[in-house]
Amino acid sequence: MSNETVFTNARIVLRDEVVHGSVRVADGMIADISSTPTTTGEDLHGDFLMPGIVEVHTDQVEAHFQPRPKRYWDPIPAVIAHDAQMAASGMTTVLDALRIGTGPTDGNSMARNARTLVDAVVHAADSGLLRADHFVHLRCEVSTPDVVDVFDQVGLHERVRMVSLMDHTPGQRQYADVEAFRTYMVGKGRLTNDEFDAHVVELHRLSAAYADPHRRQMAERATARGITMAAHDDATQAHVDESTALGVGISEFPTTVDAARAARAAGQLVVMGAPNIVRGGSHSGNVAASELLAEGLLDILSSDYVPASPLQAAFLLFARGDLTLPAASRLISANPAKAVGLDDRGSIAIGTRGDLIRVHAYDEAPSEQHPLGVPVPIVRAVWREGARVA
Incomplete structure (x- = not known):
């Protein structure tokens, strides 16, 4: 006997349109979509029924593991708490972006912690402890001495699905403005102002020694394993x-219009941070995601450092008239799923997974507490393969 759930009286966000009707999920898969509400099933009272968000770059598990400087949480509970936050933000598939590569301010802990966190994510996912479906995205700092060695220790996990090739050496890419890098490092308490200049000199030395060979070695390993590759901050x-x-297929957070345009011409999908949309620009002073959208150069939005931001960005783009809601939804669900080869999810269509979110649009006039004055998406329920998880 099949396990069946019907959702009715919903505004269903399909790939190209929104219809008022019902969706039937059987044995974890979408079995039927109707433009007519049924008389039975779970009444969503006119709320939106959207595809579960597919998140390809979130750093938040690291924040749960290290909630204060030099203070660590047990890794499995940290992953579980992180997962609950992501599911409550509407995410049914999450690629946890875990950094590998020990830099000068990391002491001796970064490589060890990377292994601990990757193992914790894989264990929690394989043990059925998590609400969302979790995979691993390795953020590979190619200018560090140990990045290749650490990848060889953790990159064989089957849940490692994506790697990004990063070089955060100041004076190029994300931190073309060295003073922006100073503001970040000193503001985070990682360095004093007096320590900063010597630190930059050391980073340039490491980049010159390691960045190019490690970039090639990481690409060779990812290609051999069939792992999706992203370039970071081109x-x-x-x-x-x-x-x-x-062989990179994704341009993650390009910092200029020229780089985004070149990436698109090369067949790469362009990923930007959803906080960039919500805040109205880059915190590093680089290109605004809305500018790339206006140029037709934006394919995917990721939460980066704010879990609730993808859904909020989608509704903001819809409210401003920049995109239809289906088009905005594709940026956070269908397109990222396609980018990492998860073709069984990301849209509401017959034969795809029953990964769904119920979203109520809370509409209020602008105020001091709500200056944007646009509808705020409230996640009221989350289903993964038809089973409610949040």
Whole structure:
């Protein structure tokens, strides 16, 4: 006997339109979509029924593992708490972006912690402890001495589905403005102002020694394992040419319009942070995601450092008239699913997984507490393969 659930009286966000009707999920898969509400089933009272969000880059599990400087939480409970936050934000598939590569301010702990966190995510996911479906995205700092060695220790997990090739050496890419890097490092308490200049000199030394060979070695390993590759913070045509030659398929957070345009011409999908949309620009002073959207150069939005931001960004783009709601939904569900080869999810269509979210649009006039004055999406329920998880 099949396990069946019907959702009715919903505004269903399909790939290209919104219909008022019902959706039937059987044995975890979407079995029927009707433009007529049924008389039976769970009444959603006119709320939106949307595909579960597919998140390809969130750093938040690290924040749960290390909630204060040099203070660590037990890794499995940290992953479970992180997962609850992501599910409550509407995410049914999450790629946890875990950094590997020990830099000068990391002491001796980063590589060890990377292994601990990857193992914790994989264990929790494989043990059925999590609400969302979790995979691993390794953020590979190619200018560090140990990044390749750490990948060789953790990159064989089957849940490692994506790697990004990063080089955060100041003076290029994300931190073309060195003073923006100073503001970040000193503001985070990682360095004093007096320590900063010597730190930059050391980062340049490490980049010159390791960045190019490690970038190639990481690309070779990812290609051999069939792992999706992303370039991180490309800024120039030369950066994109380099990543294209390595087989990269995703341009993650390009910092200029020229880089995004070159990435698109090379067949790469362009990912930007949803906080960039919500805040109205980059916190590093780089290109605004809305500018790339206006140029037709934006494919995917990720939460980056604010879990609730993808859904909020989608509704903001819809409310401003920048996109239809189906088009905005594709940025956070269908497109990221396609980018990492998860073709069984990301849209409400017959034969796809019953990964769904019920969203109520809370509409209120602008106020001091709500200055944007646009509808706020409230996640009222989350289903993964038809089973309610939040």
